[in-house]
Amino acid sequence: MATPVIIFDTTLRDGTQGEGISLSVEDKLKIAQKLDQLGVHYIEGGWPGSNGKDIEFFHRSKELNLTHAKVTAFGSTRRKNSNAETDPNLNRLVESGVTVATIFGKSWDFHVHTAIQTTLEENLSMIYDSVKYLKSRGLEVIYDAEHFFDGYKNNREYALSTILKAEEAGADWVVLCDTNGGSLPGEVSEIVADVCSKLHTPVGIHAHNDCELGVANSLAAVQAGARQVQGTFNGFGERCGNANLCSVIPNLQLKLDYNCISDEQLQSLTSVARYVSEIANVSMPVNQPYVGAAAFAHKGGIHVSAIMRHAKTYEHIVPELVGNKQRVLVSELAGQSNLLAKAQELNLDMSIETNQTKHIIEKIKELEHQGYSFEGADASLELLLRRAFGDITDMFSVESFKLIVGKNSGSSISSEAIVKLKVNGESVYTAAEGNGPVNALDNALRKALLPYYPDIQEMHLSDYKVRVINEKDATAAKVRVLIESTNYDNTWSTVGVSENVIEASWEALVDSIRYALIGKTRVELPDSQTERIGLVNH
Incomplete structure (x- = not known):
């Protein structure tokens, strides 16, 4: 019988001493509940002698009905x-x-x-x-x-x-x-x-x-x-x-x-890690062992060719044991094996010998040459592949959008977006304001689609990154925008590229909504992977 080791979590106390980490009482209560579900034995809630927030946490923690953990001061x-x-x-x-x-x-x-x-x-x-x-x-x-x-x-x-x-x-x-x-x-x-x-x-x-x-x-x-x-x-x-x-x-x-x-609790490790990161408003390093998005990601063609034969060739554990999953990255450096593995993951019928496969690889390499980066934007890559194989029906099309950005003396900058879409054959014309131009576009797009697809209210943008691709062109440089979206169950990323940051943002934003609507944000564990977990556990 395995020797027990007691896990004492101090995220809510020692963790909050980290630079950039600040948790409200509500944040701490939510995290404590998740840690208890994971099976942590002790949760150190804070120092009641140092501040009123921790005193309130201890008072309210009694309402949590924890089943595994003891709260400690x-x-x-x-x-x-x-x-x-x-x-x-x-x-x-x-x-x-x-x-x-x-x-x-x-x-x-x-x-x-x-x-x-x-x-x-x-x-x-x-x-x-x-x-x-x-x-x-x-x-x-x-x-x-x-x-x-x-x-x-x-x-x-x-x-x-x-x-x-x-x-x-x-x-x-x-x-x-x-x-x-x-x-x-x-x-x-x-x-x-x-x-x-x-x-x-x-x-x-x-x-x-x-x-x-x-x-x-x-x-x-x-x-x-x-x-x-x-x-x-x-x-x-x-x-x-x-x-x-x-x-x-x-x-x-x-x-x-x-x-x-327990083994079952261990399978929620990745989701708990990402939940804590989300609540703390801190981006997790993609290469964080076990729970990072890249922990089981494969890019080299030789590696991908091998893992298609057996995952153990380049993975030290079955990713699902900790609630993570294998990812195959597709980029200008990738070979046909990467694309075949990605297609297999999406249940697309792709043969290494067809002209269509070669055409898609060349298309991806051309787009990456233009500045796209699909290894960090799995959702955009999936949409690209599904379109190439006719495996997707766009639920809406964009006819136009306009932005009005202005500032009056003594007031903050205001942004208003106007979008015109075609949804189920109907023209939809709507406007919305936002904290900035991208937020206004996001609000207007959601406002137009919400009556047709109410599930999109469950998703939100969790990260937004802009990178200048060719800095020497100064303000005329091409930019790449990466948008990360989440519905708290899953997270996906999309990419847009343009000399205009608004256009690049719009491209990534639209892809993010499209991906949510095709119903692929919840990935069921394939039977073969379930069997692999069973084999490892027993």
């Missing part, structure tokens, strides 16, 4: 030369209503003398008194030994004495923190093994990613005896971030045979 040990019973920070933890408190204390003698400016003996008392007090109030206590690895390397005996003092006071977990993120996996493994030989209390790991080793150090700690891993989704966190649970969980479960969450 974060704080520090008591202040120096004071009593734990009257410490405002500790009492806010108690008043928050949680059943689990996570508190941190100093492990590094340098920090004791420099940061909190007290004696080594008083620091030990601060740790003991704080844990003892929270235990007396009926709380489960997780003790985070801040800067433990730096402290251990500087003064092993004192660092060990701090966590032994937390154990003596009744801590339920002792978590070793690589707070500066500067330790190496070999060091972590050796130190965790030493700690586990000294403590009876279960040990955890809290790694930061300053050396790009947050995940590696977490895995090394578990292999050395740690049984709790703290981290964040998508690696959010201060400076270079925390250990990325999107990589930690599948590495532990699929590579090292530990048990973190």
